[in-house]
Amino acid sequence: MRLLVLGGTVFLSREIAAQALRRGHEVVCACRGESGGVPEGATLLRWDRGQSAPDELTTGSFDAVVDVSRVPSHVRRGLDAVSDAHWVFVSTISVYADDADPGGPGVGVLHEPSADDVDLRVSPAAYGPMKVACEELVLSRAASATVVRPGLIVGPGDPSGRFTYWADRFTRDGEVLAPGDPAAVVQVIDVRDLAAWIVTLAEDRRVGVLDGVGQPMSFADLLRACAPSASLTWVDQEFLGDHGVEPWTGPDSLPVWLPRPAYDGMLAHSPQPALDAGLVLRPVGETCRDTQAWLRADPAARITGITAEREQELIGAWGRRGGVS
Ligand SMILES: NC(=O)c1ccc[n+]([C@@H]2O[C@H](COP(=O)([O-])OP(=O)(O)OC[C@H]3O[C@@H](n4cnc5c(N)ncnc54)[C@H](OP(=O)(O)O)[C@@H]3O)[C@@H](O)[C@H]2O)c1
Incomplete structure (x- = not known):
């Protein structure tokens, strides 16, 4: 072709x-x-x-x-x-x-x-x-x-730095600040899986409209796929909002996290029609490990989100408030 x-x-x-x-x-x-x-x-x-x-x-x-x-x-x-x-x-x-x-x-x-x-x-x-x-x-x-x-495209080379925040965070020890409801549904798609599928769609001259999304999973499972044994402190969205933490992206954000219920559907699309049309998805853990390898190899790789110091400040404030993790 x-x-x-x-x-x-x-x-x-x-x-x-x-x-x-x-x-x-x-x-x-x-x-x-x-x-x-x-x-x-x-x-x-x-x-x-x-x-x-x-x-x-x-x-x-x-x-x-x-x-x-x-x-x-x-x-x-x-x-x-x-x-x-x-x-x-x-x-x-x-x-x-x-x-x-x-x-x-x-x-x-x-x-x-x-x-x-x-x-x-x-x-x-x-x-x-x-x-x-x-x-x-x-x-x-x-x-x-x-x-x-x-949906949200992630993996090595991601210029947005959003999922990269989490891949990077799990290269460091310490208590991890986890945003919102652990059961909130999210989905990501590895850029390599999406690209392979797009080439297949071009080869097949497939006609139609399809969502290109990964498997929906809870935020907790997304983080566990990156770091099964990390210790997570879940902090509710009201606390995060009150303390000026932004959703989704940016230097003040906990990336990928979205306000609920307003964004309940955004990262919860069905991948089934795409899977039926030839999309093959790798496990998120593999995407996370490969993103970490890219971070090590490329000093210019972009990460967005709060700093490590800010994260620990917020965990401290949450603990003083009497929150349950
Ligand atoms: N990132 C996500 O999570 C996400 C989620 C949903 C959908 N998407 C979609 O996924 C796609 C991502 O594409 P991408 O990763 O390849 O990044 P991109 O930033 O959309 O790519 C832009 C490409 O277009 C070229 N371009 C930009 N301005 C141009 C101009 N004036 N004339 C000619 N070429 C121009 C750029 O080349 P030069 O600058 O070298 O010219 C570059 O190769 C986009 O369609 C985006 O909307 C992204």
């Missing part, structure tokens, strides 16, 4: 290109080349998608295209150049309007599409609506298409 990856220089799109090459496919990565290098063996075709597409793209005769864009005009320009191939569009579970509902394709209500380009650094809430607009473009204009809506 001759595969066009719109991206290819960072995390998921780079892993897709790398895995397609390992399966013997010919891979062209079209992007600016600013975020990193493309995998060895791939051809880099420089294209800033704010500009019209280079001729090599329109005359490229691709069998399949993988696109990870968030920007409707970029997707439109990609389709203007290559609409006769099978497209796999990487969307997000953020297209669903109700984070309390585990929904899924055809069931979960979507945001209204936002077909205009919005600067997501200024208006991050436009992410889901823009992805809805991108999905609609791909589904209406590509020769055939798969839309994949991933």
Whole structure:
């Protein structure tokens, strides 16, 4: 297969290109080349998608295209150049309007599409609506298409630093501050499993919309998969909120943790349709160990979340308050 990856220089799109090459496919990565290098063996075709597409793209005769864009005009320009191939569009579970509902394709209500380009650094809430607009473009204009809506993508190379916080935390001893309800459901998907599946979807020219998610599990099981014998102090969300600890991401956060019940559905989607369509999931413990190996090997690996000092302060404050762990 001759595969066009719109991206290819960072995390998921780079892993897709790398895995397609390992399966013997010919891979062209079209992007600016600013975020990193493309995998060895791939051809880099420089294209800033704010500009019209280079001729090599329109005359490229691709069998399949993988696109990870968030920007409707970029997707439109990609389709203007290559609409006769099978497209796999990487969307997000953020297209669903109700984070309390585990929904899924055809069931979960979507945001209204936002077909205009919005600067997501200024208006991050436009992410889901823009992805809805991108999905609609791909589904209406590509020769055939798969839309994949991933949940939280984790593993080696993760630029977000969220799951990496937990992988890193369990490389250190001491009492671990664990957020919220231990039974709260979460799910993560290893970037390598997601990438392998996306290559399969392109090979199969599979048509449809699928969530790309891992097995739902309790937060306690997620942490236990990383460190079965770690000592955890579970602290409720009211205490965390009162003490200025943020959910999900950022320097003041306990990453991956989400306020409940507002986000009960966000990381609780069914992986079954994806498993039926060829997704193979590795155990979370393996993802955690490999993330720790990546952290050791790459000093530039990003971690987000509270510091070790802040964690111990919070555990102390929780204990003084008379909390039960
Ligand atoms: N991380 C998560 O947990 C999560 C969850 C759900 C869904 N997702 C989705 O998963 C995908 C992740 O993709 P990713 O890991 O490959 O990261 P990404 O940040 O979405 O990748 C961006 C790619 O697009 C290229 N690009 C950016 N601006 C460009 C421009 N103006 N012109 C041409 N190319 C441009 C970049 O290359 P250059 O900068 O080198 O040009 C890079 O290769 C995204 O679709 C995201 O929405 C992520």
